[in-house]
Amino acid sequence: MTDLKGALIGCGFFAVNQMHAWNDVEGARIVAICDRDPERLKTVGDQFGIERRYSDAEALFSDGRFDFVDIATTVQSHRPLVELAARHKIAAICQKPFAKSLADAKAMVEACQNAGIPLMVHENFRWQAPIQAVRKALEENAIGVPFWGRFSFRSGYDVFSGQPYLAAQDRFIIEDLGIHTLDIARYILGDVRAVTARTKRVNPKIKGEDVATILLDHQSGATSIVDVSYVTKLSREPFPETLIELDGSDGTIRLTPGYQLEVTNARGTHTLDVSPKLLSWASRPWHNIQESVYAIQQHWVDQLKRGGEHSTSGADNLKTFALVEAAYDSAAGHLTVDVEAMLR
Ligand SMILES: NC(=O)c1ccc[n+]([C@@H]2O[C@H](COP(=O)([O-])OP(=O)(O)OC[C@H]3O[C@@H](n4cnc5c(N)ncnc54)[C@H](O)[C@@H]3O)[C@@H](O)[C@H]2O)c1
Numbered sequence: 001m002t003d004l005k006g007a008l009i010g011c012g013f014f015a016v017n018q019m020h021a022w023n024d025v026e027g028a029r030i031v032a033i034c035d036r037d038p039e040r041l042k043t044v045g046d047q048f049g050i051e052r053r054y055s056d057a058e059a060l061f062s063d064g065r066f067d068f069v070d071i072a073t074t075v076q077s078h079r080p081l082v083e084l085a086a087r088h089k090i091a092a093i094c095q096k097p098f099a100k101s102l103a104d105a106k107a108m109v110e111a112c113q114n115a116g117i118p119l120m121v122h123e124n125f126r127w128q129a130p131i132q133a134v135r136k137a138l139e140e141n142a143i144g145v146p147f148w149g150r151f152s153f154r155s156g157y158d159v160f161s162g163q164p165y166l167a168a169q170d171r172f173i174i175e176d177l178g179i180h181t182l183d184i185a186r187y188i189l190g191d192v193r194a195v196t197a198r199t200k201r202v203n204p205k206i207k208g209e210d211v212a213t214i215l216l217d218h219q220s221g222a223t224s225i226v227d228v229s230y231v232t233k234l235s236r237e238p239f240p241e242t243l244i245e246l247d248g249s250d251g252t253i254r255l256t257p258g259y260q261l262e263v264t265n266a267r268g269t270h271t272l273d274v275s276p277k278l279l280s281w282a283s284r285p286w287h288n289i290q291e292s293v294y295a296i297q298q299h300w301v302d303q304l305k306r307g308g309e310h311s312t313s314g315a316d317n318l319k320t321f322a323l324v325e326a327a328y329d330s331a332a333g334h335l336t337v338d339v340e341a342m343l344r
Contacts, residue, residue: 004028004301005066009057009081011035011044011218013162014095018072018122019048020281021294025165030070034060034199048285057081061088068092068304070297072122074165075100075175082108086115095122098317101324102342111316119314125180125242125298126187126311127292130259131275133202134244137253142263144250149224150243151185153177154232157239160206172208174199174327177226182327183312183320184242185216185224191319193217195326196336203333212242214327239285261301289337 006022008015008030022030023248032052035041045053055059061084068091071081076095085092092112099105100123114117125131138146159177160167166176174182176199186192194217199209207312214226219236234256244255282290296312303310310316319339326337 001029001305002038004068005031006068006070006305007032007034007052007060007066008070008072009034009060010038010071010077010095012072012074015044015072016047017286017290018070018297019044020115020279021290021297022070023048023281024279024294025297026299027305028297031066032060032063034253045071057084061085061090064088066090068300070122071095079104080106080324083111086111086117089115089117091304092120093120093122093297095323096312096317097179098321102318102322103319105314110320112142112314118304118310120231120296120298120310121312121314122126122293122318123183123312123317123320124211124289124296125184125225128242129253129276129286129291130261131184131187131242131244133261133272134246134253134255137261137263138188138248142251142265142325143246143248143253144265145220145246146189146246147301148245148247149222150245151188151226151339152228152243152245152268153241154227154229155237155239156231156233156272157237157285159230161246166208167206169208171273171328172206173203173210173228173230174212174214174296175208176316177230178214178226179226179324181226182214182216182323183317184244185226186320186323187221189216189218189220189224189286190210191219192323192339194218194336194338195323195330197327197330199327199331202229209331212327214330215321218321235257237285240289245322264276290333303330 034054069095197214200211211229246253254262261272261274276288276291
């Protein structure tokens, strides 16, 4: 079977990871790129040897000759670009956060369904090797039925150095980072009925919140806490590790710093090193995220070829995105938000 041809829109900070990963993915290659910033277009085009370059997405789609589009721009452009892909009936990947609002995200899913094209959100965190290892342990029934969980990302890493636009956003940590942690909570403990959240801004130099504590009532009856912070100074900086605690009817799972997976059950306690691979183009500490970028993009191609549903399809991601909106609504109104009602 010949390789699928892809076009990438948005040649910024994170897209470089996606371009490296496309080089490694089997069954697809990038044939065209687009960015309205000529300097970024040239830098990425030269680095990855891409001849077809566009400053305008309409022109890219009019020229066609590709099978899918990878939208790696920031959130403001996601809805118009996904709708453009739908009009041209081109399968689309869209970076997270999926949209500016749940209403926009629902409209994007509907546009792609009506056009009959696959849509996947580039929600890569669940594809991290340590997260996959936690899921596998649960599937192997290592701790029985989980009834409680904690999904934690607490860091003092200067995320603004690579992504300065984050400091100016009204909504910061839940929309940018917590969205991943909430997706992991769903992936591990299932869909959510209700959300209760509290937020705080500690760093006075930024506009949005940089601390959030979110309580999730899962449909299974389990309860979990998603806690995220970008102002937590620890003796050992854990960025970008998500730490997990799970209590089940027959044991416990702990994903601890340094990618150690500890499982305790009737057979005793077993610790496994679940460190991500350091890919040839990756660099620490980002290698965990970089490996997951490769994994999700390989999954995109594999499922496209076999006509299967993507793990983080647009429809799936509505259920993660609803948790983001619910968390902001809950924090603003000091109330518990019914997530199922938001999705109806
Ligand atoms: N999953 C992760 O781990 C992760 C990490 C970082 C960023 N991200 C996400 O990646 C996305 C991009 O973030 P970034 O930090 O690379 O942003 P960035 O600002 O560095 O890059 C975005 C690029 O898109 C271009 N662009 C924007 N709108 C366009 C349009 N309509 N047509 C053509 N080009 C357009 C800009 O000129 C810019 O070069 C964000 O949504 C962010 O949340 C994900």
